[in-house]
Amino acid sequence: MALLPLLLAGLMTGQAPAPADSRHVDALLGMVRERLEIAHDVARAKFASGAPIEDLPREAAVIEDVRGQAPSYGVDPEFAAAFFRAQIEASKAAQRNWQAQWRAGLVPSSTIPNLAQQIRPRIDSLTGRLLATLATARRVPPTLRREQSKALAPADPRLVGPWRIAVGPLL
Secondary structure, eight states: OTHHHHHHHHHHHTOOOOOOOOHHHHHHHHHHHHHHHHHHHHHHHHHHHTOOSOOHHHHHHHHHHHHHHGGGGTOOHHHHHHHHHHHHHHHHHHHHHHHHHHHTTOOOOSOOOOIIIIIHHHHHHHHHHHHHHHHHHTTSOHHHHHHHHHHTOOOOHHHHHHHHHHHGGGO
């Protein structure tokens, strides 16, 4: 009922109520996609060095760091932890997909980025940007978040499953 006066006020002034702003969702999903694309470099570095895809101590440290930072961005710490856990699982799924392809004989490019010096700083920078956008994007109605997620989903078949994992907490 509280919405009715607002709707009527909009009709009387000739202005329709503002549609849900999808810019925040688009920005968040763009960063989720960017993080998945960075997973390709992570996979290449780990493939070249023989390092395992899963790094449980690093993953736990990232989740605890996010949980600690979340309140300063206006994000519930438990939601932030669940969201970033999904990002990590999506990244690992994408890495497995690429590495399976490489083990089958389609070798990655010869230029291998340094995981600690080049890739992780990009991921860490993205973490802060994701947190900063997460609180605002969650205020957008879930139906719009689902629509935007479908519209912005990657076409690369190696990223379809990981994308679903990554956006799952938002839907």
